[in-house]
Amino acid sequence: MYNRSLHFIFINLVFTVLLSGFAVHASATSAESPAQKWITNEFQPSTLTIDEQIQEMDWFIEVSKPFQGMQIRVVSERITTHWYEASVLAKAFYEITGIHVVHELTGEDDVIKKLSAQIATQQNIYDAYINDSDLIGTHFRSNAVLPVSDFIKGEGASVTLPSLDLADFIGLKFTTGPDGKLYQLPDQQFANLYWYRHDWFNREDFKQRFKSRYGYELGVPQNWQAYEDIAAFFSEDIKEIDGQRIYGHMDYAKTDPSLGWRMSDAWLSMAGVGDTGLPNGLPVDEWGIRVEQCRPVGASVERGGALNSPAAIYAVDKFQYWLTKYAPAESTTLNFTQAGEWPAKGIIAQQIFWYTAFVANLTQPGLAVMNADGTPKWRVAPSPVGKYWQAGMKSGYQDTGAWTLLKNTPLKRQQAAWLYAQFVVSKTVSLKKTLVGLTPIRLSDIESDVMTERAPYLGGLVEFYRSRGRDIWTPTGTNVPDYPGLANYWWQYISQIIEGKVSTQEGMDNFATAVDNHLALISENTEMKCAPKLNPISSKTFWLNQNGAPKAINNNTAVGRTLPYLEAINVWK
C-alpha cells in the first residue's frame, strides 16, 4: 500500500480518454452494436481474436439482462489503471450491458476507511471495492468478506464468466486465505523495485572512478552495502552533473501515514527480518508477527516476534542513515506524493524503493529522464537486500488491488457488481488496460507479443513480470489480523524515531509492545477465525537463540556486490 494521491499521473490520461471517447463516436457506424464498436475502437490489442472478443461480450449482454437499468457503485484508489476503468471501461460496460456503474476514485486509505465503515455500520455504502490484498489477513478472519471462490460456486455461478480463466491471473496466491479460499479477484498489480539511472551507471568515467574507490564494478546493487556505496559515490563524490547537484539516494519521512506504508510495504523483509517462505515468511512475517497454526502470537521478540529484533533495528537505522546522509535535505519533510515527483527531475541516481505504478508517469515524452527515441534513461531491477536476508525469503513488495465483495451487500447488487468486475479484467479488455496503466494481472498479457514490442520502452517492467520475481515480491500476508487497526502504528512509532524523540531500539520496543497489546485486544473476539493468542513473555535471549526469526545480531560487515543490468534481471529467471 502506498500513498495514493496520484492525481498528477492521470492528468495526461484525461485527454487520452477524451480523445479515445471521441474516436469511438466518430468512427462508429449505425450498423455496429455497442460491443462491436468498443471492440473495434478501444479494446485493441487483445490476446483474443475479434471473434472471441465478440463471443465474450455476447455472454455479458445475455447475462446482464436481469440487471439492466440498475446503478451500481464501486470504489478504488486513484491510479492510472482505475482512472481508465472509471472513465472508459465503465462507459463501455454501460453501453454494452445497460448496467450503470459509478466507479468512484479516492485515496487507498479512504477506500479502507469506507470498507471498514461498511463492515462496522452494516450500511451498504458500495456494492464492491477494489482493495489491496494487504488486507487478506483481515478479510479471511473477519467473516465480513464474501470469498470469491464460494460466490463462483454458489449464488454467483450464473453470473461468472466462462472464459474468466482464473489460472491466468498471476496474483491469486496473494488473495487466497490460509483456508484455501480465494477472497478477492485481482484487478491490477505493481511491484516496488530498485530504480536507477542506467545512463549514468554506464558512463565510463563514473565506472572507473567507482571501481578505483570501492574495488568493484558500478552496477545494479545486490546488497545494501553496495547500495550505500553507490549512494555515497553519487552524493559525495560525483555531486554534480552538468552543473546540477545530484543525489545518490531519494526517500521521504514526513510524519504522515505514507511513512508507515514506506515501512510496512516490506521494508523489513528486504532487510531480512522475517523467516523464509512465500508469499510471506512463516512463522514470522515481515511485520515481525509470529503465527502458530494461523494464530498470531506476538510481534515483540519476548513473545517470539521480530518487530524489535536486531534485524528490524538494522532496517530502520539504515533507512534513517541514508535519508539524512545521502538524500536531498528536503526529503525528511516530504510525504510520498511530494517525493514521488523527484526522480523525474533528473537529479536522482538511484532509489531503493520505487513503485512501478509510476512507470506510466515516468515514461512521458520530454521528461529529463527520457531519451528522444522514447526509451527511458532509467531502469528497474530487483532490489538489493540487507545482511539478514536469506534465500527463500520474499525480496520486496508487490501490491494486488483486487475486487472485494462484502457479505452485507444485497445479492442482486453483488451479482451486478461482479459482472463489472469480470468485465474490467476480461481477456477482451485486459491487454489494452495493461498497456494504459502498466499494472499487469494476466500471464497471457505479460507473455504477449505486444508486451515484447513495448518492453524496451518500459525500463525493465516487462522483464520483471516475465521472471520469477513476480512471485517473490509480495504484499502483506495473512499473519496481520487487523490491517486497518495495525497500519497506523507504523507511522506513529517510526516517526518518533525519525524525529529523534526516542532511539531506534526504544521506538521499536514501544512499537512491538503496542502491536502485542492490539493483538491481545482483538484476541478477545471469540468469534474470530484464527484469532490472536499471545505467547507468554520469555527472555529475548531465549527467542534469539532459536532457529529462524527473530534473528540474533549480525555484526558482520557486508562487502558490496553489484551485477551488470542484464545479469541482475536474470537473477529471478
Next chain:
Amino acid sequence: MFGSNKTRGENKIAVQCKNVLLRIFFRVFTIFLSVTICLFSSLMSAQNIHVITYEESPYAVMVGKTQKGLLVDMLKEMFARSGLQYELRFMPLKRAITTAEFKANHCVLPIVRSQEREANFQWVSPVLVSRYGLFSHQNQSIPLVTLSDAKDYKIGSFLGSGIGEYLMDLGFQVELTALSVQNIQKLKRGRFELWAAGLINARELMKKQGVTFVKPELVFYTSIRAMACNKNLSSEYVDKLTVALIAMYHDGYMDSLYREYGAIFE
C-alpha cells in the same frame, strides 16, 4: 524500678492516647482522601468535551437560539450512551478545525478524515455518510454516464465543501463560491452548467430558495465524515464515543434518524 514502673505506666497511657489520636487522624485522613478522590472523579467525568460544528442544513442549524439538526440529535444520543458530558458550539469550518487541532478537550464535526489530517487528530467515525451529485438547470439536460463526461462543462461548488477541491484535483473546471446558496443563483443564470453539491444539502437549499432542479445528472462521489478530536483528549473517551456510535448504527437508531430528516441513505 517502681519509678521506672510509674514511668512505664505513664508512658502506656501516653502511647494509648497517641494511638487513639493516630487512629482518629487516619480515619479523618481516609475520609478526606475518599471525598477528594470522589470529587476529583466526578469533576473529571463532568468535564465537558467542547464539540464544534458549522451550519449546514439539515445536519446542524441554529433556529433562534436553539441548535437543531441531524448531527445535533446524533451527538446528544452518542454522548448520553457514552456517559460523557459535552457542550456544542457553532463556528466557521476552518476556525473550527484549527480550534480542535490546537485546543485540548475540543472536537470538530463533520469533517473528512483525509490522509493529510490523519496525524493531527483522534477520530470518531463515521458520523455522516454523504453522496454528492452534479445538478444541471432544469431547462438543460446534460446526460452523464461517468464523471469524465463532465470534463467539458464548467462546474460550480462551495469553497470548503471538499467536493470542489476534489474535482479541481482531478482537472475539472471548477468555480468556487463562498456560500453554497450562491451556486443556485449562478446555475440559474447560466454562469456554469453543473453544480456539484451534497444531495441532502442541495435539496434543503433548493427548498429554501423555492427552486426545483431535476434530479442530479450523476451521483459521482461518496464521502465519509468523522468527528476529529484534539490529540490530547483521553483515548478512553474516544473509544467510548466510538463504541456508542457503532451501536447506534447496529440498533437502528441512525437509520431512524436519517429517515426523520429525510436523509435516507441510498
